[in-house]
Amino acid sequence: MNKSEQSLLAQVAKRPDLFEDSFYSFAKLMHPRFYLDDREYLIDMCNRLQAFIYGNDKRFLVMTVPPRHGKSLTAQNLTAWLFGLDNRNKVMTGSYNERLSGIFARSVRNMIQTEGVGNNIVYGDIFPDTKVKYGEASASMWSLAGSDEVNYLATSPGATATGLGVNTLIIDDIIKSADEAYNENRLQDLWEWYNNTMMQRLEGDWRVIVIMTRWATGDLAGRVLADYGDKVEHISYSAVQPDGSMLCDAVLDAETFALKTQEMNPDIIEANYNQKPID
Incomplete structure (x- = not known):
């Protein structure tokens, strides 16, 4: 255990409520080698x-x-944190395909179920009352202990999303290629899936979170921004800052960025890395 992890362990012992009150502190606790304070x-x-x-x-x-x-x-951490805050929360996540939705779901479930070994800090140290219901075998759909309803469903376009009402919908990086981004039929299919399937599962005091890399003006992020107007909060991060510096050198430095993008279409670079689709 390094000094940073030792410090986190001491904080848990003194103030477990800190990690309930601060999502960043919780994410850092779960993944201390990625969520660093200089990022x-x-x-x-x-x-x-x-x-x-x-x-x-x-x-x-x-x-x-x-x-x-x-x-x-971050989306996986957010899902787990929401269940810790209130085990009555019901969350549905939508990913690019069934494989990625399964990875997302298992990551959330494993985070909740991981048992501590030695001095390792785990989810249960912060939220001891939040547990996956015993006997829930499915990785993609499960309930929390004490709940009579399904609390979580991970899905993707073309997969099931029926029979569950949720108060939080998280869409995670739903487009993965330029071929899709410039295919009007594919973009329309995604929009219809989002509206006709995912949106119809919302109930109560609901929220929708779309986290993705931009591709085109007509991608899902663009359509939500255009269609819902002042009901949308938009937060955007550009890899290359206005002064030419990088958003975070520890994650992507200028040399690596140049090598990764030297053969890319400039339009895709601007969309993917700087969130400025120019199609």
């Missing part, structure tokens, strides 16, 4: 997600983030 965009990302969840006048949050900057990991 300031991650602190901002977590704080703004928390502010949205805790209530403003918006129903939708669109968060656009460059590749490999922790989108899915």
Whole structure:
């Protein structure tokens, strides 16, 4: 255990409520080697997600983030944190395909179920009353202990999403290629799936979170921003800052960025990395 992890363990012992009150502190506790305090965009990302969840006048949050900057990991942490705050929460997550939705679901479930070994800090140290119901075998759909309803469903376009009402919907990086982004039929299919399937599962004091890399003006993020207007909060992170510096050198430095993008279409670079689709 390094000094940072020892410090976190001491904080848990003194103030377990700190990690209930701060999503960033919780995410850092679960993944201390990724959520580092010098990665300031991650602190901002977590704080703004928390502010949205805790209530403003918006129903939708669109968060656009460059590749490999922790989108899915943050969404997984958020899902687990929501269950810790209130085990009556019901969450549905939508991913690109069935394989990725399964990975997302198992990550959340494993986070909740991991048992501590030695001095390792685990979810149960913070939220001891939140447990997956005994006997729930499915990784993609399960209930929490004490609940008579399904609390979680992970799905994807073309997969099931019926029979469950939720108060939080999280869409995670639903487009993965330029071929899809420039295919009007595919974009329309995704929009119809989002509206006709996912949106219809919402109930109560609901919220929708779309976290993705931008591809085109007509991608899901663009359509939500255009169609729901002042009901949407938009948070955007550009890999390359206005002064030419990088958002976070520890995650993506200028040299690596140049090598990764040297053969890419400039339009895709601007969309993916700087969240500025110019199609």
